[in-house]
Amino acid sequence: MKKILWLACLSYLVIGIAHIIGGSILEQIVTHYEISYAQGGQWIMNQFFGFLVGVLLGPLLSTKLGKRLTVVLAFGSLTVAEAVYSLLPPWELMLVVAPFAGFGFGMIESVVGALIIDLYKDKKAAAMSRIETFFGLGALFIPLIAAVLIRYHIWEWSFPILTAISGVTLLLWLSLSFGKQIDNIISQPSKQENVQAPKLAKYERRAIPFLTLSMIFFFLYVGVEMSVSHYLPSIMIERSGLSESSAASMLSLFWVFMVIGRFVCGMLADRFGYIKYLLVSMLIAVLAFVGMVLLQEAWALYVMIALSGLGFSGVFGIGLVYVNACIQGLTDRTTSLLVACGGIGGALLPKLTGWLMDHYAVGVTVNYVAALVAVMLGFMIAMIFVGGNRNLQERGH
Structure with missing residues (x-):
């Protein structure tokens, strides 16, 4: 293994x-x-x-x-x-x-x-x-x-x-x-697999709302992550007057803490459960992006960006595991759908972010990204409410 x-x-x-x-x-x-x-x-x-x-x-x-x-x-x-x-x-x-x-x-x-x-x-x-x-x-x-x-x-x-x-x-x-x-x-x-489990060849009706919420969540998550990757240095230059090299280091800091978080997120999720891990991660991310809206000092922004990297670090991977735990028997199809939705979000939302950067003050862009993260938290709560800790593909539960 x-x-x-x-x-x-x-x-x-x-x-x-x-x-x-x-x-x-x-x-x-x-x-x-x-x-x-x-x-x-x-x-x-x-x-x-x-x-x-x-x-x-x-x-x-x-x-x-x-x-x-x-x-x-x-x-x-x-x-x-x-x-x-x-x-x-x-x-x-x-x-x-x-x-x-x-x-x-x-x-x-x-x-x-x-x-x-x-x-x-x-x-x-x-x-x-x-x-x-x-x-x-x-x-x-x-x-x-x-x-x-x-x-x-x-x-x-x-x-x-x-x-x-x-x-x-x-x-x-x-x-x-x-x-x-x-x-x-x-x-x-x-x-x-289809011979052994014919009942699981398609999504049960009760799994569809949960799957739909999950697809929207992954669309938003990858869209926000790619928006940060594309535009964070430009946002920091305009918002805090940082030099180009200092602004570029902000993006490196984001990815460094993403990697650090991914080293431990699996252990934490296995120990405390997928739901607790995802909720805490999204709360940290919301706190970090709201902090970017409210704070402009360079040191504070460094802290918020590090927190955002930690918050986002395990959301994609643990989110995939959680959704597949709630919709068992269709791992290939479910993973494919969620990755595809993430890819679409990663293509479309950065375009909207770039348009906002071109036409409005940078504060509008920061507010927009923070609002998207808050909406993501809302979808995560809805997913947990609908999916819970049960397999939605099992009938009679």
Whole structure:
């Protein structure tokens, strides 16, 4: 079990890098190809469309091909796409290849996440928080690595580095053995699940309201997280008059505390329960973002940003585990839906945040983000009220 968990961690490290790498070197891409920022944004949007397709097709391909072959296919798509990027081909080809990169890391995120939730019966939260930690490490370190490459005028090496890491991970998924039982689970198409549990082939009517609330919650969560990742430095420069380097350190601080929180969130969730953990985390996040609205001193903002990172650190991973605990038997499909909703939120809400930054004072943007976090808390409370600690797929309860 440890071997497949560590390979899942490596897989999430790769997709953490893949998610962030485009934005880290977008300025250099725009300059190299002599294109506008809008055209650069189209490249990232094309990756997002591929991401959605990968996330939504993951459960179907897992059922037909088995999880191992599905993950190998996804890593193959990502590796080939990044290899093409490495050649810096004509811009039109970059746009054509982008959906294949997104398809790869989208499918990896949903299939590997669902696999870990299924395999770890007793310590799902600890296992999920472990792989989410590595996602955070990838997202934290690739901008720093890209900054070094840019400084030495070799930014184009960003793509070959990701190609190599992705290719090695692909080979590991192809070649490693995890023991006979796990090898059978991940290699065989999961058609037998439908034979063993025909009643769980679709969502029960009583699970639909809970699932709907969960989808909206994940839409908001990833949208807010991506808005913070995109615009936090700009907000801090305008709000507190910080230098560009100091403002950039605010974003690094946010991700550092996200990673620190993910190291311990699984242990805390397993010890105190998913509901208590998620409620306390969201209360901390609300406190932090309201603090950003009320306070303007630099030291206070540093504290609030650290708190926001801690509050948000385990919400995605533990939230996935909690929702799947309330809707048992459909892990692949549920995880895919929630990751897809998060992806849509991560694409749309930062656009609205950017529009507010362009047209209104920065205080309006801060109020908007804080309001979204408060709304998230409301949806979390509603989810807990509807879902509780029971399996909504069981009839007669």
